[in-house]
Amino acid sequence: MIRSIHVHGSPVLRQQADEVPRDHADLPQLLADMYETMYASGGIGLAAPQVGVPLRLFVVDLSPYADEEPALLDMKKVFINPEIYDESDEEVLMNEGCLSIPGLTEDVYRPEKIRLRWLDENFEPHDAEFDGHASRVIQHEYDHLVGKIYTDHLSMLRRTLLRGRLSAIARGDYTAKYKTKQK
Secondary structure, X not given: OOOOEEOOOOHHXXXXXXXXXXXXXXXXXXXXXXXXXXXHHOOOEEEHHHHOOOEOEEEEEXXXXXXXXXXXXXXXEXXXXXXXXXXXXXXXXXXXXXXOEEEEEEEEEEEOEEEEEEEOOOOOEEEEEEEHHHHHHHHHHHHHHOOOOHHHHXXXXXXXXXXXXXXXXXXXXXXXXXXXXXX
């Protein structure tokens, strides 16, 4: 089932997400819905809070970037209760957008590499280092689990300049080619 994407201004995007319990009965359906919603929205990553579910969980499918980074061909993953526990000092600048902020993209600095611990959909533990697009998308989605959005990483001046556009989105003044929900 395709779910609505919560847009900027929705309180669920600013709250700390809860751990996913092992006995979460609806987890398989939630994961299926998240992938379906992500694909229908043209995204490559989607966090549970973006569909109104305040759980520490996100999905990614980075295979569209496999031409640039062949290792991403098999980068379709579920991340449950992830923890970024190390990051490189070197930061890289890349343009980011977000399904929860339709029509807005900005250049954002983020660490080049991260180390992450997480559980997969079978609650099997994993620990790996990510760089490139994988690192970028994982950090972006991880932010949603701790109540952040990518614009929080911008300079104070840039955030001030974007305040009007973000307020407009929160009021419903935006266009999106996918189902959205405010507050």
